Amino acid sequence: MGRVGTVVAVAGALGVAAARATRTAVSRQRAWRAGPPHRWQVVTVDRPPEQVLPSAVWPEPLRRLDGAVEVTVARAPGGRGTELAARARPHAAWPGLSAHLLGDDPGLLVRRTLWQVKQLAETGEVLRADRAPGERGPVDRPPR
């Protein structure tokens, strides 16, 4: 069960959350400059923090990374919603994730996950691709 444990709890104590969020946003800036391999990945979600992480429970796409990432939220400037950031913990164990899902760049997996959380919060669903070419049958050539 993923809880927003490490940094920010959104529900209930929004005032506190916002104050903490500001602090973490600042420290994140520093981390951003520090560069890979454990760079913060950030997306802006056009919804208030309490909708992005409702009841301080991580939405499903993030829950899969529970224990492996740190997460922060900050209010975006100009009423643009929520800046949602995550980064891989050093030496993270990736729960139940096969090597091929993880690839050799955990940052990319974190980033994809953030985009999914954003899609879910903004549109109510995570967009699924049409069947991958590999899933399709072979192309029959028409008789010439």
Added chain:
Amino acid sequence: MRALCWTSGGELAVGQVPDPELRNDHDVIVRVRRSATCGADLPLLTGRASGLAAGDVLGHEFLGDVVEVGGGVRRHRVGDRVVVCASVACGACWYCRRGLPSCCDNGSTDPTANEAEWGHPVAGCFGQPRAAGGFAGSHAEYVRVPYADVGAFPVPESVADDRALFASDAAPAGWLGAEGGEVRPGDVVAVWGAGAVGQLAARAAWLLGAERVVVVDRHPARLLMARQHVGVETIDRRDTDVAAQLREFSGGRGPDVCVEAVGGPAGEHLSLADRFTGRAPVPEAVREAVYACRKGGNVFVLNGGTRHVNAFPTGAVVHKGLTVRGGRQHGQRHIPMLLDRMARDELRTEHLATHHFPLDRAVEGYALFRDRPEECLRAVFTPR
């Protein structure tokens, strides 16, 4: 079902693929009535690292009948005749809510795929390489349409298929060229490219109140069509000095608005040396537009097929105080208005459907569109 696919041999073929299925709550499945070729497809077919994989279905300009509806869809019912915006946008993100659906954050099944190329994710598109969203194309019997409440529009009964078809992409693209170039009543407007998009940009300029409109191309037959159907003046670039002619056309001032709607490999100039050294192409039409445009005027670029170029005249942009903008069409915002104009006969597009083929002959249709542009403006496929 049958569909026009890219094959492992790097060519096109009509073959069997699985029927599409509802994958999200806001999806509908459309049975295709008409699907058209587009200049934007041509760069994909040159085989140069297009990103297409075997089995990918092409095509993005289409209309058809709704045959299946996802649980979250509110605006469509089975049996509706709809035209579908060629690009895929969510209607709910910051960009969509500000009327910029082609900048949508959520139009792709893998937003990170665009980040390497453009810096940010952009709206998806049907019938393109996976990086453009992950949505199969419309040269097929059926298509899955995501975010159907946002991107599919019922066609008024009085508007025939061959007219409504162009509301999918070419008409909103043309509209954006004129609107994004901020055409005002009394303006002189020049459009580069007499394809479907260029002709409809010229028509949009008229509708926005332009007083003189000229179209530049190299195919006399296309220019003739623009004169006859859009009522513009034309410049055949093969036998004249385009810049001089545009000066003459605009009292020496230069056009107030220049719209670039050129396509294909013909839109870029590559010398033999460039090819040899792998240098980027020179954007012939954009350069001409920047030099021709009046001081303080607007240049709007619609061709996104040329990814990067050399010899872009930044100095002229600065010294003449130009605004250079680009964009992909915002059909989600413009299609209802365009269908309305089609119903009122203000916007006629059926002349652009110069050739019809059954889907089974789509390969032939593309060959004609690519190799004989002076004859074929758009090949339109009908699955049944």
